[in-house]
Amino acid sequence: MTGTLSHTAAITEACNALRTIAGDYLESKQTSDQCPIDPLQDTRTNTQFALLKELNTTTYNHTREMKNLTAEARQIMDQRHLGLQNIAYEKRHLEEEIVKCRQFRSIYQGIPLISEDEFVKTAPSEFTENTDPHMRMINRLKFEHEERLRLKKVLEDLNQERLQLVKEHRLEGSQLEDLDSQLDEIIKACGPIEKMLNPPTTSTTEEATSSMQLQTL
Numbered sequence: 001m002t003g004t005l006s007h008t009a010a011i012t013e014a015c016n017a018l019r020t021i022a023g024d025y026l027e028s029k030q031t032s033d034q035c036p037i038d039p040l041q042d043t044r045t046n047t048q049f050a051l052l053k054e055l056n057t058t059t060y061n062h063t064r065e066m067k068n069l070t071a072e073a074r075q076i077m078d079q080r081h082l083g084l085q086n087i088a089y090e091k092r093h094l095e096e097e098i099v100k101c102r103q104f105r106s107i108y109q110g111i112p113l114i115s116e117d118e119f120v121k122t123a124p125s126e127f128t129e130n131t132d133p134h135m136r137m138i139n140r141l142k143f144e145h146e147e148r149l150r151l152k153k154v155l156e157d158l159n160q161e162r163l164q165l166v167k168e169h170r171l172e173g174s175q176l177e178d179l180d181s182q183l184d185e186i187i188k189a190c191g192p193i194e195k196m197l198n199p200p201t202t203s204t205t206e207e208a209t210s211s212m213q214l215q216t217l
Contacts, residue, residue, distance in 0.1 A: 011055045018048045113144050 021044055113119075119140055120128050127139040 008059075011052065011059070014048050014051045014055065018045065018052075021045050021048070111141075111144070113140055114147075119143065 114122070123139070123143045127143045130136060130139060
């Protein structure tokens with residue numbers, strides 16, 4: 001600070017020098033009514049006034065420079081303060097998001113997953129090699145998803161096979177019904193022939209009885 005304001009010390013020295021010159025002049029004036037002007041003293045006085053003028057300009061420039069530096073420093077401070085406020089706002093926002101995440105209840109928490117032991121036994125190594133708890137749960141969910149898709153595909157294939165069997169069974173049943181109808185028609189068509197080949201037994205008995213009666217007579 002002393003080096004920055006060195007011109008103030010020069011101003012003080014110039015003022016003291018002028019004060020000394022003025023004191024000497026007044027002292028000589030008191031001792032003699034007619035005191036001639038000392039050219040050397042006049043030169044010293046003019047020199048000190050010129051120095052004061054120069055120092056005044058220096059002081060003005062220094063003050064203006066300090067104002068500019070102060071304005072720049074204030075602007076930097078305002079920017080940093082604004083940045084600090086933004087960071088504080090972002091911090092509060094992140095803290096609120098963390099609280100929301102911790103209170104969040106995901107749907108996966110209600111999904112019945114296979115046990116950890118079964119997961120280790122049946123899942124591929126790409127799912128089981130990571131030991132991080134978060135990634136472990138993600139891998140378990142991925143494996144559960146893939147397994148359910150696979151089982152869904154198996155179920156769909158079995159349903160298709162069942163429907164095909166039902167369809168074939170119905171077709172065979174329809175063919176059997178057609179065969180029964182054809183057999184009924186054949187039996188009906190063979191009825192007259194059967195009657196011709198197998199005459200009624202009652203008529204034969206009556207004829208035999210009549211023949212025996214004729215022989216008796």
